[in-house]
Amino acid sequence: MKVLIVGSGGREHAIAASVAKSSRVDKIYCAPGNAGIGKIAECVNIGAMEFDKLVAFAKENEIDFTIIGMDDPLVGGVVDAFEEAGLKVFGPRKNAAILEGSKAFSKDLMKKYNIPTAGYETFDDPKKALAYLETAKMPIVLKADGLALGKGVLICNTLEEAKAGVKEIMEDKKFGSAGNNMVVEEFMTGREVSVLSFVDGKSIQIMSSAQDHKRAKDGDQGLNTGGMGTFSPSPFYTAEVDEFCKKYVYQATVDAMAAEGREFKGVIFFGLMLTEEGPKVLEYNARFGDPEAQVVLPRMKNDIIDVMEACVDGTLDQLTLEFEDNAAVCVVLASDGYPVAYEKGFEITGEENFAGKDGYYCFHAGTALNEAGKVVTNGGRVLGITAKGNDLKEARANAYEATKWVSFENKYMRNDIGKAIDEA
Numbered sequence: 001m002k003v004l005i006v007g008s009g010g011r012e013h014a015i016a017a018s019v020a021k022s023s024r025v026d027k028i029y030c031a032p033g034n035a036g037i038g039k040i041a042e043c044v045n046i047g048a049m050e051f052d053k054l055v056a057f058a059k060e061n062e063i064d065f066t067i068i069g070m071d072d073p074l075v076g077g078v079v080d081a082f083e084e085a086g087l088k089v090f091g092p093r094k095n096a097a098i099l100e101g102s103k104a105f106s107k108d109l110m111k112k113y114n115i116p117t118a119g120y121e122t123f124d125d126p127k128k129a130l131a132y133l134e135t136a137k138m139p140i141v142l143k144a145d146g147l148a149l150g151k152g153v154l155i156c157n158t159l160e161e162a163k164a165g166v167k168e169i170m171e172d173k174k175f176g177s178a179g180n181n182m183v184v185e186e187f188m189t190g191r192e193v194s195v196l197s198f199v200d201g202k203s204i205q206i207m208s209s210a211q212d213h214k215r216a217k218d219g220d221q222g223l224n225t226g227g228m229g230t231f232s233p234s235p236f237y238t239a240e241v242d243e244f245c246k247k248y249v250y251q252a253t254v255d256a257m258a259a260e261g262r263e264f265k266g267v268i269f270f271g272l273m274l275t276e277e278g279p280k281v282l283e284y285n286a287r288f289g290d291p292e293a294q295v296v297l298p299r300m301k302n303d304i305i306d307v308m309e310a311c312v313d314g315t316l317d318q319l320t321l322e323f324e325d326n327a328a329v330c331v332v333l334a335s336d337g338y339p340v341a342y343e344k345g346f347e348i349t350g351e352e353n354f355a356g357k358d359g360y361y362c363f364h365a366g367t368a369l370n371e372a373g374k375v376v377t378n379g380g381r382v383l384g385i386t387a388k389g390n391d392l393k394e395a396r397a398n399a400y401e402a403t404k405w406v407s408f409e410n411k412y413m414r415n416d417i418g419k420a421i422d423e424a
Contacts, residue, residue: 003305004058005030005041006048006078007069010332010365010384011290013037015069017361018297018304025305029061035375036364036383048073051081058087066090067308071147074266074286075101090308092286096257096264100286103183104145113256115249116280118273120185126170129182133162141185144169146178153224155187190275191236191420192282194292197250197270198307200316201263204254205307206246208299208323209237210292211420216339218416225339226381229417231329231392232295236420241279245272249281265311294363294384295328329399329418330386332365336412338380345370346377346409353405359388360402377408392421 003025005012013036019025020040031054033043046053048070058066066082068074068091077094091097098105110117118141123129133140142165144152152175156162169179196207210232216222249270257264269285269292288297297304301322310316335342347370354362363386366379385403389395396418403413 001025001064001305002027002029002062004054004061004063004066005033005037005069006054006066006073008032008034008037008048009069009290010363010381011288011293012069013363013365013384014293014297014361015067015288015304016041017363018300019067022303022305024303029057029063031057034364034378035367035369036362038369048078049076051076051078054078055081055085055087058082059085064088065305065309069287071097071100071285071287075147088312090266090312092264092266096262096266097286098262099257099264099268099284101147102145102181103143103283104181106284107183107185109256109260110281113252113259115252115256116278118186118188118280118282120183122181122183123170124181126166129166129170129184130163132184133159133166136162136184137186138162139187141187142166142169143183143185144175144178145181145183146175148175148178152178188273188275188280188282190273191234193234193237193241193272193274194230194289195237195245195270195272196288196292196296197268198311198316198321199254199264199266199268200311200314201265202254202258202314203317204250204268205316205319205321206242206250207296207321208232209234210289210295211236212289212292213414213417216414218414223339225334227289227291227332228334228414229329229331230289230291230295231327231396231418231421232292232299233327235392236274241272241274244279245270249279253284265314290365291330291332291384294330294361294386298361298386298388299324299326299328324388326388326390327392327395328386328388329392329395330363330384331399331403331413331417332381333383333385333403333406333408334381334412335366335377335379336410338412342380343410344377344379348375348377348382348406348408350406351375354402360398361386362402362406377410382408382411392418396421
């Protein structure tokens, strides 16, 4: 079969690598892809938001199955466009992708269906938000309602910081139209855990847990980023946490969406906070996490096409997800200055060092080919260096060793990805 993947980052490279392992797949295309994806798929110069062109390409090339990797096209309705054209596609429709597309919607859904989450208020008027903050308990969390590349969340320790945050989100529109509405949420403390799941509209299958590192600098300092590294599984995701979430969170979310007439098919990413009162939902995403996909998918034993087709066909309950009994760690190699300002176009060398090394992966996030055909940096997050190990400590050591194998000018990384493992 022919498969088209929509997206251009490390997540899409991890998806492509999994698809390439399927015995059912003869040809992979990726739109628009990147230099790394181009080694296992044919990259097509169509943007992820160019729905008409994507549909036309899929028809002309007789694509059997399309996988949407990114959040923007999902929230924008790309799945609806493919389905209207009679094409088989993996991902939630627009009316279901709102689970990620609007934080206000997802908070209201959790409140209505008693899914545990932090207390909150929603505002569309900055003056009302400021008035509310005068009486609110600090610290407090401000969230731009819409998509903001994982960066539209501000943790404010004082009233002054909170007021500045309202100005940043709602008045200065730092995150664009995502800040037209804003969620003000109580500050929760505890361990964060990410849990990815496959969903077919009525049933849900949980993937292995993971834990992301959002801050740009060691010790969780610096600005929020799209993710500087991750590890899987999380030692903090215990059997007790799993049991609680299966009872009160996972199936409850799928059922709530169905009850709202928003049948969800695809991947639901549960961002959890393990509080003293028990697990609570921080956020939902309507697709694989990035870089969580880079540590979860390499450990999955199933044929990814079988699982994704079951989600589309509504037969997921007939499958059992299986994961290797090991661990994986991903360290993101970024351009120095990310997420604010950074230079691009530096040649990347040493990727050949990964050839033939089982359990080591160099996932491309922000790369391109220059006019001379050389692989160069083309983004803030450049590569996701992933390694497996028998346990998390071994995987972490392997991943950091592998970061030495590749070089580019401006290379930057955190040195404490997975350090929490030592505290488990």
